[in-house]
Structure formats: structure tokens, C-alpha cells
Amino acid sequence: MLAWVALSCNCTQAGAEKKAALADALTSYLPRTLEALENGLIDEGMASKVFEATACASREVAAEVDSRLTFENKNPGSLRRMANSLLMRVDxxxxxQRRRAKTAARMVEIRHGDHGSSTLFAELPSDRAQAIYALCDRYALDKKRQGDVRTMDQLRADGLVELCLGGECGGKPTAQVFVYIDLPTLMGLRNNPAELAGCGEISPEMAREIAFDSNSVWNRIVSEPMTGLPIDMGRKSYRPSKKMRRYVQVLHRTCYLPGCFRPAQYSDLDHIQPWSEGGGTDKVNFRPFCRVHHGLCDEPGWEFHTGDDGTITVTTPDGRTYTEKPTGFI
Structure with a gap:
């Protein structure tokens, strides 16, 4: 049967098996995802993200996650993040248990390709993977500032090789990876999910392991119980001080554009109200944008509006609007 499906759908046997499993899930325990697919809110690829995120759980748990999902103005990455966050709360x-099993199954794999090129895969705990990527990214940025003509992708790859093989690494750059956890959870009084910037929510157990690891190189950000915000630090000049830059990065966590999850510490800071029009250099007027989305701020037809509660509304040149409340605000 599956062989016939594979032939008729012009896909491999494995692809046919995935399609069949997705169809079974949608018609049995993911009804709201199926409804969103039928109404055109998501496509098959996005439905697959929900299925893949919940396939490891029981059908009852997956159905509960499905019942809580919202699909409006979501891209594949943000939809899968929501499914993962709900899964952590529901079960x-x-x-x-699955997080510990994944950690135990960590591995590195190499796949040799054509033309003298191979692909190296590493299945790692999210905090370790994020730290390695951040170190390679910092290496690439430092090289770019020195005038290196290689692309950022080339520099990250070359940086990984130098780091693994013991080469010099541009003055030994320090990677910055932020882990956010509220004080009661850090103390073990609560078990609220924490957040690994750029990756998404992580379990409280994993966050505490990172926070109390004597060899940890991650920055743990403990939120103040009453407000959830760090201490404000301002400066009256065009360019932010290092303390202000760090504050904005800690506050916003990721790129400010809805649906982009690049960690804020690797993004540009931009004045929401232009400096030339009286905009201040402070926490209220600064937002982190990744390099790609920073360029959109000055493009014709793109509009950005920020509410008092930190909510950002983006209007695209074709008139579509996307609204999101950044994680760092309460």
C-alpha cells in the first residue's frame, strides 16, 4: 500500500510513511491542526511541525496540545516552538524523561557527499549546541571586523574547524549565551519553564543544571519576581554603552521582528524613534534586530509600531500586519 502511495505521490517510501503518519494524526488526534490546514491558515509543512513535535507523546497529550494551539500569523518555526512549549506544560x-533520553542519545555523525565535501551532524543538548554556534558566530564577527572577505557562513565553518583542531581563534572570543530563569524556579520553589535565548523554552531542571554547573560558561539571567525585568541602565548619547547594550539584549532575548528567533546578543540595536527626531538611547527606544531585518526598517513600505506594553506591530508593503508581544515583557 505504502509503495503505491510513494509511487503516486512521486516520493520515497520513507516520505510516503511520513505522509501516512501525518494523515492518521490529523484525522484522529490533531483535529484543530487539520481544521487550520483545511482553512488555509497553515500548509502541510506547518502541520508536519505540529505532528513532529507531538509524535513522541501519547495521543491524549498530543490532543491536549492541539486543543491549545493558535495558528494565526505563525510561521513554521514559531508554530513548532508553541507546540513544544505547550507539550512541556501539559506533560x-x-x-x-524525553529530554534526558535525548541527552543520553547525543552523537556526532558524518555524511560524505560529492566533490570532496562532507556534512557533519551533531545531536546535542540545546544549550551545548547553542554555545558552540555562538562561539563560531563570535569568531566570524571578529574576523569580519578585521576586514576578512569570507562570508559569515564560511567564517563560522572555518571557526568550527579551528576550534576543534586546536587552531588560534581570533583572540579566543567569548561566547555569550543567555539562559533566563525566574528566581523562585532557580531556588526550586517553582517549576516554571526557563528560556534559552535563540532556542526557546527549556525545562526548569535543565535550567537549574546550567545555572549551578561550576563549569558553566552560560549567562544566567534571573528575573526579578515582581516585574520580571532587569535593572535599567541609560545613557544620553547616540550609541549605547556596553551596559545598555547588554540590558536590551537581556530584556528582548531575540530579534524583535515577529517570527525571528536569532538571539539578541548577535543582533543590531536600532532606535524605534530615530535619534534625529528626538528618540532617546534608552531601554524604551532600543530594539534588537538581526542584520537582515534591521535592513527592513529603512525600506519603503515597511512600518513598525511599538505599544506601551512592548507589543510590536509590523506592516508589510502588501498591507499585511503581524503583531507579537516580545518574551521579555510582562
């Missing part, structure tokens, strides 16, 4: 014990 915290199961999530932690």
Missing part, C-alpha cells in the same frame, strides 16, 4: 514529567 512536564514526560517532557523531562
Amino acid at each position: 512536564p514529567e514526560g517532557y523531562e
Whole structure:
């Protein structure tokens, strides 16, 4: 049967098996995802993200996650993040068991390709993977500032090779990876999900492991219980001080454009109200944008509006609007 499906759909046997499993899930325990697919809110690829995120759990847990999902103005990455976050809340014990099993199954794999090129895969805990990427990214940025003509992708790859093989690494750059956890959870009084910037929510157990690891190189950001915000630090000049830059990065966590999850510490800071029009250099007027989306701020037809509660509304040249409240605001 699956062989016939594979032939008729012009896909491999494995692809046919995935399609069949997705169809079974949509018609049995993911009804709201199926409804969103039928109404054109998502496509098959986005439906697959929900299925893949929940396939490890029981059908009852997956159905509960499905019932809580919202699909408006979501891209594949943000939809999968929402499914993962809900899964952690609906089934915290199961999530932690799977997280530990994934950690135990960590591995590195190499796949040799054509023309003298190979691909190296590493299945790692998210915090380790994020730290390695951040170190390679910092290496690439430092090289670019020195006038290196290689692309950022080339520099990250070359940086990884130099780091693994013991080469010099541009003055030994320090990677910055932020882990956000509220004080009661850090103390073990609560078990609220924490966040690994650029990756998404992580279990409280994993966050505490990172926070109390004597060899940890990650920056743990403990939120103040009453407001959830760090201390404000301002400066009256066009360019932010290092303290202000760090504050904005800690506050916003990722690129400010809805649906982009590049960590804020690797983004540009931009004045929401232009400096030339009286905009200040402070926490209210600064937002982090990744390099790609920073360029959109000055493009014709793109509009950005920020509410008092930190909500950002982006209007595209074709009139579509996307609204999101950044994680760092309460």
C-alpha cells in the first residue's frame, strides 16, 4: 500500500510513511491542526511541525496540545516552538524523561557527499549546541571586523574547524549565551519553564543544571519576581554603552521582528524613534534586530509600531500586519 502511495505521490517510501503518519494524526488526534490546514491558515509543512513535535507523546497529550494551539500569523518555526512549549506544560514529567533520553542519545555523525565535501551532524543538548554556534558566530564577527572577505557562513565553518583542531581563534572570543530563569524556579520553589535565548523554552531542571554547573560558561539571567525585568541602565548619547547594550539584549532575548528567533546578543540595536527626531538611547527606544531585518526598517513600505506594553506591530508593503508581544515583557 505504502509503495503505491510513494509511487503516486512521486516520493520515497520513507516520505510516503511520513505522509501516512501525518494523515492518521490529523484525522484522529490533531483535529484543530487539520481544521487550520483545511482553512488555509497553515500548509502541510506547518502541520508536519505540529505532528513532529507531538509524535513522541501519547495521543491524549498530543490532543491536549492541539486543543491549545493558535495558528494565526505563525510561521513554521514559531508554530513548532508553541507546540513544544505547550507539550512541556501539559506533560512536564514526560517532557523531562524525553529530554534526558535525548541527552543520553547525543552523537556526532558524518555524511560524505560529492566533490570532496562532507556534512557533519551533531545531536546535542540545546544549550551545548547553542554555545558552540555562538562561539563560531563570535569568531566570524571578529574576523569580519578585521576586514576578512569570507562570508559569515564560511567564517563560522572555518571557526568550527579551528576550534576543534586546536587552531588560534581570533583572540579566543567569548561566547555569550543567555539562559533566563525566574528566581523562585532557580531556588526550586517553582517549576516554571526557563528560556534559552535563540532556542526557546527549556525545562526548569535543565535550567537549574546550567545555572549551578561550576563549569558553566552560560549567562544566567534571573528575573526579578515582581516585574520580571532587569535593572535599567541609560545613557544620553547616540550609541549605547556596553551596559545598555547588554540590558536590551537581556530584556528582548531575540530579534524583535515577529517570527525571528536569532538571539539578541548577535543582533543590531536600532532606535524605534530615530535619534534625529528626538528618540532617546534608552531601554524604551532600543530594539534588537538581526542584520537582515534591521535592513527592513529603512525600506519603503515597511512600518513598525511599538505599544506601551512592548507589543510590536509590523506592516508589510502588501498591507499585511503581524503583531507579537516580545518574551521579555510582562
